[in-house]
Amino acid sequence: MSDGMEKRPLVKRPLRVAGQHFQPEYQGDEFHCPLCGVYAHQIWSEVFRAIPGAGYMKVPDLWVCKCVRCNNVSVWYREKTLYPSSSSAPFPHDDLPSDLRADYEEARTIVSASPRGAAALLRLVIQKLMPHLGEAGKDINTDIGNLVKKGLPIELQQALDTVRVVGNECVHPGTMDLTDTPEVAHALFGLVNFIVDDRIGQPKKRAALYASLPPGKLKGIADRDKP
Numbered sequence: 156m157s158d159g160m161e162k163r164p165l166v167k168r169p170l171r172v173a174g175q176h177f178q179p180e181y182q183g184d185e186f187h188c189p190l191c192g193v194y195a196h197q198i199w200s201e202v203f204r205a206i207p208g209a210g211y212m213k214v215p216d217l218w219v220c221k222c223v224r225c226n227n228v229s230v231w232y233r234e235k236t237l238y239p240s241s242s243s244a245p246f247p248h249d250d251l252p253s254d255l256r257a258d259y260e261e262a263r264t265i266v267s268a269s270p271r272g273a274a275a276l277l278r279l280v281i282q283k284l285m286p287h288l289g290e291a292g293k294d295i296n297t298d299i300g301n302l303v304k305k306g307l308p309i310e311l312q313q314a315l316d317t318v319r320v321v322g323n324e325c326v327h328p329g330t331m332d333l334t335d336t337p338e339v340a341h342a343l344f345g346l347v348n349f350i351v352d353d354r355i356g357q358p359k360k361r362a363a364l365y366a367s368l369p370p371g372k373l374k375g376i377a378d379r380d381k382p
Contacts, residue, residue, distance in 0.1 A: 176245035176345045179220075181234040188222040188229075189239050192246045195224035244273075244344045248351040250359060252287050255280050259347065262340075270340040277343035278318060284347070288354050302354075311353060314346050 177186040177194065187194050198221045203211040219228045230238040244263045247256055258280050266273035282295060289305075290298035299307075299315045368376075 176341070176348070178244075178341060179229065179236060181218075181231060187245060188225060188227075189236065190227040190229060191222060191225035193222070193224045195222050197222060244341060245348060248348040248356060250356040251347070251351050252284070252355075255283055255287075258283070259344075262344070266337070266340050266344075270337040273340040274343055277340065277347055280347055281315070281318060281343075281350070284350065288350075308353060311346075311350060314349075318343070318346070 177183075179186050179189045182199060183197060185194065185196050188197075200219050200221070202214045202217040202219060204214055206212050216233045218231045220231060221228045229236060244266050246263075247259045251259060258276050262273040262276040262280070265276075282292060285292040285295065285298045288298075288302060290301055292298065295315070295318075299312060302315075303312050365373075
């Protein structure tokens with residue numbers, strides 16, 4: 156292998172927003188590493204093989220991509236990933252409830268071969284997530300309306316309504332939609348993680364920060380807020 160310079164301009168990413176996942180992309184300058192899952196800068200190098208008595212010869216269409224965060228390399232041939240062979244879909248959010256992880260991980264496993272199957276599983280995850288957010292989990296339209304009343308960001312409301320409408324007006328657990336594409340499936344991964352971060356992860360962080368205040372300060376706040 157060689158540290159050869161890139162032959163093509165790197166693919167520049169737009170500014171990312173919280174919860175957004177960037178799939179690994181050939182010659183991408185930055186994306187979520189398929190090995191460590193972290194959004195990081197990527198360094199691309201050509202691959203050469205030794206020719207006895209003739210030096211080195213470039214291997215056509217073969218590249219390695221080094222993640223500056225974990226220092227591991229992915230291998231690409233003809234603009235497709237050879238290694239790792241695992242899913243490029245985002246890892247589940249750390250605060251995704253444990254009873255939903257199996258469905259999420261199964262969706263990650265099959266998304267390349269069956270984006271429709273992955274999308275169906277992710278809709279099931281969203282449906283099963285609702286009780287964790289204090290909703291009934293029986294009618295997603297009602298659940299979305301209740302979450303909006305509780306302060307659900309407009310971006311999440313619109314995304315959830317899109318999921319609901321695309322699946323024959325009312326998405327039931329396991330519903331499959333023939334219009335599901337790899338892009339739709341990957342968007343659903345990001346949506347699940349975005350919901351979990353906004354409704355579970357961020358409140359958890361705020362509560363932990365508040366609890367870290369000195370006991371005297373906490374008592375002062377409690378006394379201040381007594382009726």
